[in-house]
Structures are given as C-alpha cells and as structure tokens.
Amino acid sequence: MNVQNSTNNQPKYLNPYFGGVLLGLLVLLTVYITGRGLGASGAVKSAVVTTTETFAPDHARDNAYESKFVSDDHSPMYNWLVFESLGIFFGGLLSGLLFGRVKKFRTEHSPKITSKTRLIVALIGGVLFGIGSQFGRGCTSGAALSGSATFAFGGVLVMLTIFGSAYAFAYFFRKLWI
Amino acid sequence: MGPLIPNGFIPGDWNFVIAILLGIAFGFILEASGFSSSRNITGVFYGYNFVVLRVFFTAVIVAMVGLLYFDYFGWIDLAKIFILPTYLGPMLVGSVIMGLGFILGGFCPGTSFTAIAIGKIDGLVFTVGLYLGIFIFAESFPLFADFYNSGNMGNVTLTDVTGIAAPWFALAFTFIALAAFWGTMFIEKRVRKNIKEYKF
Numbered sequence: 001m002n003v004q005n006s007t008n009n010q011p012k013y014l015n016p017y018f019g020g021v022l023l024g025l026l027v028l029l030t031v032y033i034t035g036r037g038l039g040a041s042g043a044v045k046s047a048v049v050t051t052t053e054t055f056a057p058d059h060a061r062d063n064a065y066e067s068k069f070v071s072d073d074h075s076p077m078y079n080w081l082v083f084e085s086l087g088i089f090f091g092g093l094l095s096g097l098l099f100g101r102v103k104k105f106r107t108e109h110s111p112k113i114t115s116k117t118r119l120i121v122a123l124i125g126g127v128l129f130g131i132g133s134q135f136g137r138g139c140t141s142g143a144a145l146s147g148s149a150t151f152a153f154g155g156v157l158v159m160l161t162i163f164g165s166a167y168a169f170a171y172f173f174r175k176l177w178i
Numbered sequence: 179m180g181p182l183i184p185n186g187f188i189p190g191d192w193n194f195v196i197a198i199l200l201g202i203a204f205g206f207i208l209e210a211s212g213f214s215s216s217r218n219i220t221g222v223f224y225g226y227n228f229v230v231l232r233v234f235f236t237a238v239i240v241a242m243v244g245l246l247y248f249d250y251f252g253w254i255d256l257a258k259i260f261i262l263p264t265y266l267g268p269m270l271v272g273s274v275i276m277g278l279g280f281i282l283g284g285f286c287p288g289t290s291f292t293a294i295a296i297g298k299i300d301g302l303v304f305t306v307g308l309y310l311g312i313f314i315f316a317e318s319f320p321l322f323a324d325f326y327n328s329g330n331m332g333n334v335t336l337t338d339v340t341g342i343a344a345p346w347f348a349l350a351f352t353f354i355a356l357a358a359f360w361g362t363m364f365i366e367k368r369v370r371k372n373i374k375e376y377k378f
Contacts, residue, residue: 020236087201125283126307135272
C-alpha cells in the first residue's frame with residue numbers, strides 16, 4: 001500500500017489513485033450485489049422522517065413529502081441507507097484508529113478564522129447541502145458518484161453542477177479556507 | 179447473474195448485513211483517502227490539494243469501465259440496475275445549492291460521517307445542519323412541490339439522452355480524467371509554493 005508521508009506528523013493518507021480504484025471497485029461491487037449504488041443523505045432523511053413520526057405521527061402522514069417514506073410495517077430507520085451510513089461511521093472510525101487520527105473532539109479550521117466562525121459556516125453549509133440533496137435526488141455519493149458510475153444522465157448532471165457551482169462560489173468564500 | 183439481490187441469488191434477509199459491510203468499506207476508503215478533513219476536501223477548489231478530484235474521477239472511471247466489462251462477460255444484467263431518475267430543473271437548482279453548501283461546509287454528507295468518527299466537531303455540526311436542512315425542506319415542501327416534481331425525464335442514461343453508446347462515455351471520461359490528473363499536478367505544485375496557511 002502506497003502511503004503518502006508528509007512533514008511534522010501530518011496524517012498519512014492512501015495514495016489518492018489507489019483510494020480511487022478501491023472506491024470504484026466498491027461502487028462496482030455494490031451495484032453488482034444490490035443493483036444500486038452507495039448513498040449518504042438518504043439516511044439523514046430517514047432520521048428526519050422518524051423524528052416527525054415519533055413526535056407528531058399525524059403530521060408525518062399529512063406532510064406531502066414525509067408521507068412518502070412512512071410505512072405501517074416498519075420504522076423509516078429500517079432502511080438500507082441507514083444501515084449503510086452506520087457502516088460509513090464505523091468504517092471511518094476503523095480507518096481513523098488504524099492511521100492514528102482518532103483524537104479528542106476538535107474543530108478544524110483555517111488559522112485565519114476562529115472555531116466559532118468555522119462551526120457557524122459548517123452549520124449553514126450542512127443546511128444548504130441537506131436542502132439541495134432533496135431537490136437533487138441525492139448527494140455526492142448517491143447522485144454524483146453512483147449516478148455517474150451507472151451512466152445515469154442525472155448523475156453526471158449533479159456531479160458537474162455541484163463541482164461547477166462550488167468552483168464559482170469558491171472565490172467569494174476563500175477567506176474561510178486559505 | 180448479477181445484480182445478486184434483485185435476481186434472488188442472495189436472500190433479501192441479508193440486505194442490511196450487506197448494507198453495513200459495504201458502508202464500512204465506504205467509510206474506510208473515505209477516511210483513509212483524507213476526506214475526514216474539510217481542508218483536504220476544499221483544496222480542490224483552491225488548487226492546493228486535488229485529492230477529491232483524483233479519488234472521485236478514478237472511482238467513476240473504474241466503476242464505469244468495470245460495469246461495461248461485467249456487462250460484456252454477462253455477469254450483470256444492466257437492465258436490472260437502478261438508474262437515477264432525472265428531474266432537470268430541480269436537479270440543477272439542488273446541485274447549485276449543494277455546491278454552495280459544499281464550499282461553506284467543506285464536507286458532503288458521507289464524508290461528514292467519517293469526520294464525526296475521528297472526533298471533528300465541524301463534521302458533527304455539518305451533519306446537524308443536514309438534518310435541519312432536510313427538516314426545513316420537508317416542512318416547507320407544499321410551497322415548492324410542483325417545482326420538485328417538474329422536469330421529469332424518467333430513469334434515463336447518457337445513452338438515452340444523447341444516442342451515444344455507453345463505452346464512448348467511459349472512454350471520454352477516462353481521457354478527461356487523465357488530462358485533469360496531469361494538469362492539476364502542475365497547478366497544485368505552484369499553488370502550494372505560495373500557501374502558508376495549510377501544512378502538507
């Protein structure tokens with residue numbers, strides 16, 4: 001395994017092309033086994049629907065969007081993407097432990113901004129990504145990666161538009177990162 | 179014979195076990211590639227770290243070419259795999275919102291889960307944001323339900339839309355990726371010389 005070494009105890013990461021081959025093979029394996037790709041935002045959607053169903057069951061059934069994901073036989077958490085996303089967390093933990101990156105809670109940010117700024121912006125970014133992923137029928141995993149890999153027109157569309165618009169916005173938010 | 183579960187080669191009971199195992203592999207690869215760090219991820223937009231482009235493009239071309247081989251050898255029935263439906267307008271708008279969320283948040287949903295796993299508070303806050311965003315979307319859904327359902331082109335592939343066979347797209351993506359890998363190598367070197375805020 002080719003591991004990139006860097007100065008002053010910076011984390012060691014896989015060679016990106018090796019990581020990419022592994023990820024591509026994983027998408028292929030996932031499609032081969034399940035007939036669909038990987039995902040991530042769907043699990044958060046299930047969590048939202050579950051919360052509404054728990055605290056306001058009638059409301060969840062009345063809501064034109066959430067009612068699509070409510071079922072009488074089982075909880076919305078009993079869903080492929082929820083289990084897969086639990087796996088993402090544990091897989092991340094495993095890799096973090098293996099490469100020595102699991103440390104006490106911390107906030108990563110550019111030295112030009114404070115932790116507080118970073119967290120406020122991360123929250124806003126999350127809200128926007130959450131809203132956008134519903135219109136986009138998936139996020140970078142489900143739509144952009146798995147969609148493109150299966151030659152779906154919408155997948156390539158989402159991939160190009162997410163990255164294209166992020167490049168267009170990047171200049172205005174450069175103080176957050178560099 | 180594939181896809182295995184839809185074709186009944188693996189019983190449906192195994193679905194969730196497989197989901198967790200595939201998820202673990204996914205999370206491991208994301209974290210090990212450096213995607214648990216928002217500053218690694220956003221490097222692609224400022225030229226100081228192209229790891230996202232390298233991993234993402236490599237993965238797409240490996241999976242694309244792999245699927246074509248699987249189809250060629252008769253291992254998978256491409257007619258039975260899920261094709262993401264295209265809703266033209268909503269997808270474009272959603273992706274622009276996601277692009278803005280990406281540059282602000284520094285994560286996408288999957289990568290933020292791995293960031294939480296190694297103790298990043300910004301990853302946790304981003305995920306809370308995702309939850310709030312989807313909640314806001316669901317609660318205000320009636321306002322834009324018509325737009326959400328507009329532009330439905332069905333479950334179309336690149337071939338359905340353009341009439342060009344899939345292998346040509348795989349070939350084109352491969353060439354674009356190789357050109358991008360080569361070009362960004364020089365950009366990265368130049369940008370890194372002038373950046374002091376980020377340690378490599």
